[in-house]
Amino acid sequence: MTISPTLKPQAAASLALWHEMVAQQDLGRLPSILHGDAVFRSPMAFKPYASAAAVNLILTTVVQVFQGFTYHRTLVSDDGLNVVLEFNASVGDKQLKGIDMIRFDEEGKIVDFEVMIRPMSGLQALGAEMGARLAAYLPAYKA
Amino acid sequence: MTISPTLKPQAAASLALWHEMVAQQDLGRLPSILHGDAVFRSPMAFKPYASAAAVNLILTTVVQVFQGFTYHRTLVSDDGLNVVLEFNASVGDKQLKGIDMIRFDEEGKIVDFEVMIRPMSGLQALGAEMGARLAAYLPAYKA
Numbered sequence: 220m221t222i223s224p225t226l227k228p229q230a231a232a233s234l235a236l237w238h239e240m241v242a243q244q245d246l247g248r249l250p251s252i253l254h255g256d257a258v259f260r261s262p263m264a265f266k267p268y269a270s271a272a273a274v275n276l277i278l279t280t281v282v283q284v285f286q287g288f289t290y291h292r293t294l295v296s297d298d299g300l301n302v303v304l305e306f307n308a309s310v311g312d313k314q315l316k317g318i319d320m321i322r323f324d325e326e327g328k329i330v331d332f333e334v335m336i337r338p339m340s341g342l343q344a345l346g347a348e349m350g351a352r353l354a355a356y357l358p359a360y361k362a
Numbered sequence: 363m364t365i366s367p368t369l370k371p372q373a374a375a376s377l378a379l380w381h382e383m384v385a386q387q388d389l390g391r392l393p394s395i396l397h398g399d400a401v402f403r404s405p406m407a408f409k410p411y412a413s414a415a416a417v418n419l420i421l422t423t424v425v426q427v428f429q430g431f432t433y434h435r436t437l438v439s440d441d442g443l444n445v446v447l448e449f450n451a452s453v454g455d456k457q458l459k460g461i462d463m464i465r466f467d468e469e470g471k472i473v474d475f476e477v478m479i480r481p482m483s484g485l486q487a488l489g490a491e492m493g494a495r496l497a498a499y500l501p502a503y504k505a
Contacts (some may be wrong), residue, residue, distance in 0.1 A: 262480045294437035294446045301444045303437045335478035338408045
């Protein structure tokens with residue numbers, strides 16, 4: 220996985236670890252690159268989930284839900300602290316595309332992780348599956 | 363509006379025109395920067411809409427549907443031919459966030475225009491409004 224040379228070194232190191240964890244489907248080291256006040260912005264709900272624990276729970280769950288997950292284009296902001304990762308995957312029999320839009324701080328910690336999904340049918344399938352898995356832990360997480 | 367220095371000059375020129383047109387809410391010059399075989403990937407439907415005419419119709423319609431449309435982060439791929447533009451807007455009483463993910467060719471023409479929207483409620487509101495306006499022209503355009 221090529222990391223953009225325009226990304227700041229500490230953000231690039233965190234992104235490299237992220238790609239390694241996703242490839243291994245093991246996010247065990249994610250807390251080491253999450254800021255304590257990290258925020259997750261879900262494709263389903265408008266209101267963000269605030270706290271590293273919530274971000275960790277949601278991302279750990281979603282990597283189990285996606286099948287055939289593959290990253291494509293990587294895009295970086297001029298300040299070298301924001302990245303967009305394009306992906307495709309499927310949930311059940313629904314194909315979907317999406318992006319992870321990640322903001323890092325100067326130390327390379329993830330402070331904001333936002334996910335968008337298309338099309339509607341893929342978002343609905345993902346929302347139903349995530350809601351079923353997370354309802355007990357994050358009552359507000361619904362499709 | 364700052365255009366990223368990492369974007370190739372002809373793509374940057376097209377992006378500058380895009381921002382100018384969106385600010386004026388007049389996409390009259392859009393055909394001049396659309397490749398003849400341009401493709402639109404809607405946030406609602408999986409299947410892309412292929413043809414410059416369809417892309418032009420959809421984008422011209424969507425700028426009329428969004429209220430309070432504002433761009434935020436800009437992200438660019440290493441090859442300088444792909445850009446992500448983050449935005450927020452509202453449709454009726456629903457707030458939403460989204461991205462335009464645009465691929466340019468070496469001449470700066472738009473060859474692929476993909477839109478993703480979150481959250482679900484915002485996507486539903488947009489889909490309903492777009493469906494109502496485009497049903498007569500693009501029968502497959504539905505929420």
